[in-house]
Amino acid sequence: MKVTVVGAGAVGASCAEYIAIKNFASEVVILDIKEGYAEGKAMDLMQCASLNGFDTKITGSTNDYSKTANSDICVITSGIPRKPGMTREELIGINAGIVKSVSSSLVEHSPNTIIIVVSNPMDTMTYLVHKTTGLAKHRIIGMGGALDSARFKYRLAEALEAPISDVDGMVIGGHSDKGMVPLTSHATRNSIKVSEFLSEERLNQVAEDTKVGGATLTKLLGTSAWYAPGAAVSGLVQAIACDQKKIFPCSTLLNGEYGLSDLCIGVPVVLGRKGIEKIVDIPLSDAEKEHMKASAEGVKKTNDLLEL
Ligand SMILES: NC(=O)c1ccc[n+]([C@@H]2O[C@H](COP(=O)([O-])OP(=O)(O)OC[C@H]3O[C@@H](n4cnc5c(N)ncnc54)[C@H](O)[C@@H]3O)[C@@H](O)[C@H]2O)c1
Numbered sequence: 001m002k003v004t005v006v007g008a009g010a011v012g013a014s015c016a017e018y019i020a021i022k023n024f025a026s027e028v029v030i031l032d033i034k035e036g037y038a039e040g041k042a043m044d045l046m047q048c049a050s051l052n053g054f055d056t057k058i059t060g061s062t063n064d065y066s067k068t069a070n071s072d073i074c075v076i077t078s079g080i081p082r083k084p085g086m087t088r089e090e091l092i093g094i095n096a097g098i099v100k101s102v103s104s105s106l107v108e109h110s111p112n113t114i115i116i117v118v119s120n121p122m123d124t125m126t127y128l129v130h131k132t133t134g135l136a137k138h139r140i141i142g143m144g145g146a147l148d149s150a151r152f153k154y155r156l157a158e159a160l161e162a163p164i165s166d167v168d169g170m171v172i173g174g175h176s177d178k179g180m181v182p183l184t185s186h187a188t189r190n191s192i193k194v195s196e197f198l199s200e201e202r203l204n205q206v207a208e209d210t211k212v213g214g215a216t217l218t219k220l221l222g223t224s225a226w227y228a229p230g231a232a233v234s235g236l237v238q239a240i241a242c243d244q245k246k247i248f249p250c251s252t253l254l255n256g257e258y259g260l261s262d263l264c265i266g267v268p269v270v271l272g273r274k275g276i277e278k279i280v281d282i283p284l285s286d287a288e289k290e291h292m293k294a295s296a297e298g299v300k301k302t303n304d305l306l307e308l
């Protein structure tokens with residue numbers, strides 16, 4: 001199993017580290033445009049191998065895509081992150097050009113790959129990868145919902161004063177401050193609906209804190225987060241590599257599902273060796289349906305800014 005990670009920055013390096021530590025991939029190639037940077041990160045990570053007990057071979061490349069040839073999975077993290085006070089959508093001007101050229105170079109060398117898009121604004125970048133590469137739709141996956149759901153569970157556990165392992169919940173919709181749809185009606189504590197434990201007001205607060213999870217961290221860190229994003233990407237990569245058939249909310253091209261078409265947005269999907277093996281339709285409350293519709297309108301507005 002060969003995995004390429006484009007972008008050796010905060011998220012790319014964290015994701016490569018988690019993939020290596022989980023020890024399911026034979027090879028990880030990290031590629032960056034900055035001279036020597038990916039090689040340096042790869043060497044530093046390889047020097048963790050004996051300490052952390054993994055055998056994954058990690059190599060770095062300065063923009064040489066021949067080293068990525070025949071990758072089973074490619075992760076795109078290249079692009080600029082936001083600064084405090086910015087929205088993810090404001091990154092489109094720079095990141096669209098980067099994602100476009102990176103995705104075509106990847107597919108040129110790995111025509112049968114599965115691509116996981118991380119660069120922001122993620123839903124629009126995932127749509128752009130469809131338009132650029134023409135890969136089958138089940139091979140292009142946007143990562144946002146897995147991270148947002150982890151943040152939702154963190155906030156739920158905090159409100160419930162419960163261990164995170166006791167809590168389950170999912171966030172669908174666009175990966176943006178306003179577009180996320182935390183499914184509070186489906187969230188549970190050990191199979192009991194969380195509404196049994198929390199007032200509507202407290203649940204609304206959990207949802208609002210979840211939606212601004214990325215912005216909260218960006219304000220604290222001065223740039224956007226990387227540990228949980230890296231862990232979330234490694235979870236998707238592992239589900240594909242190990243054919244786990246796990247359900248994650250991922251951004252995928254919709255064709256009528258959830259009443260939406262011609263956009264990529266987060267919905268629950270089954271991930272296995274073929275990539276997105278099924279889009280799972282779940283019943284939404286009227287309020288959640290309304291939020292999903294508004295979220296889709298927001299994503300489409302950002303897609304309209306693309307020069308296709
Ligand atoms: N989808 C998500 O949930 C999620 C989570 C976190 C971050 N992000 C996004 O991921 C992106 C990366 O964030 P980061 O914190 O790692 O940023 P970073 O600045 O630490 O790293 C980005 C790296 O991309 C490289 N790069 C730029 N152009 C390139 C090109 N053409 N080819 C190869 N490499 C190139 C840079 O040299 C840099 O090393 C941002 O757009 C950020 O908003 C998304």
Ligand SMILES: O=C(O)C[C@H](O)C(=O)O
Nearest residue numbers: 082088120214215224225
């Ligand atoms: O918040 C950001 O800009 C980065 C990422 O999308 C996140 O949610 O951490």
